[in-house]
Amino acid sequence: MTELQNAAKAAATRPRIQPAEEGDDRPLSVSARLGRLQFHQSGKFRVLQLADIQDGPKVSKDTVKLIEASLDATRPDIVIFTGNQIAGYDPAYAQTTRKRRWSAVAGISSKTASSKSSEASERFEAALERTCASVRATVEQLVRPLADRGIPWAVTFGNHDFQCGLSNAEIESICREFPGCVNPEPTGGESGLGDANSANSVGSMDSAEDAGFVQLRAESYLPNQRVFACEPGTFALPVADVDHTMSVLGLVLLDSGDYARSGGYGSPSAEALRFLAEVPKAMRAQSQEIGRSQEPAVPCMVFQHFPVQQYYQLLKPAAANAARAIEGYRNFAGKHYVLDEEKTLPGSYLGEGVSCPDADSGEFAILEQHDYFAISAGHDHRNAFVGTVPVSREMASADAQTAASPGKVGGLMMIASPTSGFGSYGPVPQKRAARLIEFDIRHPYEPRTQLLEYGELVGKPSAGKAYAYGMTSESKPESEGVDLLHRPTWWSKLLTWLRKK
16 A cells, blocks of 8 residues: 555544634533533534653643643543553652552651651651642643633543552542542442442442442533443443433443552453443443433443553564564563554554553453443553454444444454653654544444644644653563653663674
């Protein structure tokens, strides 16, 4: 395929974007005007994904510029942050940071931890207050552009957020202090789930009464929106048709975990996986209360931080010296890969090995069997690709018989998004991007997507804090949770060169 043909094909898969109109002071989000997530009269519905901003209390001006320009260009219904908003290893959190969830806080020695000294306790509480203030400052800078434009937003979490010393539940609580946040209040306990008989618990989800949906606060900009709650960072939002007679699709946010005690990255909790499997049917039960749909489940798209192992199905093995070949990560180390052009869309690129958990949690099998048509992940700051893998299931949709190809419901669309921030490693600054995902009511399970790159949308970055460097499966484990802002030294470059000889 020629470059001209590639460009034409890429243009056909991109949604058309228009700038906001001057003088219109209504919420930029059409769904915010309606009070619920809903397809517009135009038949469109838009999600803007922001991945891996990963910054400290002073967010890069270029990150804010990218967010503002992306919002004005696309006018999304909702913005979804897919984890690692907080650089938990930032020096601002030095007194409360922890590398792993089960490890001791960096500023607390074992002697202090066992001490009953009120002075030591007071010092730590004061440090936690400073951490809360710093996290609050980061969130405020990230969502101020959304609040100014009346756009609702949702967050899930990654492997660096908690490292600041706060739990995901505590960070989520801070997020709910700001207008537009649609993350639901906890439904009970640390997990966010009540018992099976609670009105807000997911339970067995056999009926709408057991489904666990709650109404959002007015401050969320979506007072008429129902949300299905599980744990912090794990919940689901149904999207209604133009006339609000039924739920057409669901947006599921999943906390995909952080680290595994056995090494490598972690997986979603058992409760989150159960929720993932059951919420499509629960949405349909709720939808049947509203309208006429008799389908057994609502097809859903999941947004999360970690990619699953099956992202490697969009790659194909290659020689180590092949053009654009990248070494795999951990379980896939020692082998090199390139994108499979027959499975991925034009414009996709692979900049590092897909950094998935070592263990297969069974999530992909759930997506295969329980009415999911797409998954979108971040985490790998230098990867940006979209493709579809075949799945062995019969979806509830009338379109289920459509042949598998990129974006069709006959397969599972898999999306990898690069970093949207300028506070850590990634591609060259001009390639840092937000991702627009646009749904069309005529074929809602075949969304179109487009990267909104800083270079095209804003221009030349003003800051020099964005670092671009090669990453391999060898270098990555050492940098997990420590300092992702490092540049390779001349000595490390020499050692890498010698290894390749």
